[in-house]
Amino acid sequence: MKLFSALTMTGFVTVMALSTTLKADDDIREMKTLSEGLGLISLEQAKTAALKAKPGVIDDADLEDRSFGKGWDYEFEIVDADGNEWEVYVDAKTGEVRKVEKDWF
8 A cells, every 4th residue: 555655646746747847848839939929039038138137047937918018028037146036027029128126025
């Protein structure tokens, strides 16, 4: 019975890990499709701009439609060397860093 429980738990953890990876891949594909279709800069170009503005490790990336038809932003969550979390917004049309703010949560 313990062996069965261990195997079931291992299988569950594996499935959860794979589903998270698949979702991340889907998000990247969706961002690429949107950026190409709308004539926006690539995710890689936006990452370069974001890391130049706030060096660190990118924890998450999203392509967001700004309010009231003002365009699109890449939004990055970056963890710096001190462990602080930052949000960096890059204009998806121009590559300009629009905002860098510390995440207080």
